[in-house]
Amino acid sequence: MTTSTESTYFDLHITGLGYLNRIREVKPKKGAPFLACDIAALNGPTDDASYVRFDARVSGSEAQHLVRRCIQAVDAEKKVLIGFRLGDLWTDIFTYAKGKRAGEQGVSLKARLLFVSWIKIDGQLVYKAEPKPTETSDPIPQAPASSAKPDAATPGPSVPAADAPEENAADTSEPAFAESF
Template identity: 65%
Template sequence: MATSYPDTSFFDLHTTGLGYLNRIREVKPRKGEAFLACDIAALNGPSDAPEYRRFDVKVAGSEAQHLVRRCEEAVNAERKVLIGFRLGDMWTDIFTYSKGKRAGELGVSLKARLLFVSWIKVDGKLVYKAAPNLPRPSEREETSPVTPNTAATQDSPATDGGASEGEAVDGQAPALAESS
């Protein structure tokens, strides 16, 4: 017997920003399936004296997972990996510190799902930029002509004949090991 569910609508709350990627790991909960997680130290406040807001995120979507995994080597090598991001489904988690000088104290963790990575810089060098979200061909005909911005991709051949979700910059895949 087939079960039918009523149409459900959702309210999306997305947070966009930029921050440093840290602690990439595979989480294996006691119940449920394993998932990719990481921390993002998001920059907040004036650019000359930023503060950091730490988000513990579950990486959602195959493209975001692929990009974060490509950054793992650089993060483990303690290189500075800065990303542009979009988070969704944010919530807080209250926990008790189990060790260290704060052992026994309550703490709060900001949690979210990492939905999208718009760009990646490793040690200040842009290594990935998502392709612009262009309208579909049928929509282009109804609007004014679209001329893609080629400044970011000039002299940057695509690594696979054209990237639909994003592009490698300087012909390199995101966060490949580079010597400084």
């Protein structure tokens, strides 16, 4: 009998779109510093949307890179709208220290920002994540397909077809994003 030491988890993810605010480096008394931000997520009907505020710790190198690239736009008070995926939602109960609610209890929704799918600054799309092809789905064809049918024994797309649009992907992802700032 073998035992597995590998842990398994149940994931709870939140996907949505919202405005990026308050990007900052948090330096806790114990532990390593980390990048954090607030997201005012849109919720409800499109003609009368409300906001749900998340205080997010930015996780993952790609998400950190993208959020850091938005610091100047947020500091300049531009509207930075992102498509996002959050995980590990939890609540933090606190007491207001000042203002008209001083002494009252409040609740903050905390989460980890796992993925940024797109970024718009003042309505202009400046970044869009490339879809990752999976073994079960076919990628969107970038060029006309040949008349030859793929081998039925081969699961998913062939490797050369997936690698073919490298020239176009290099032109649209990082350089377009870098020029937009």
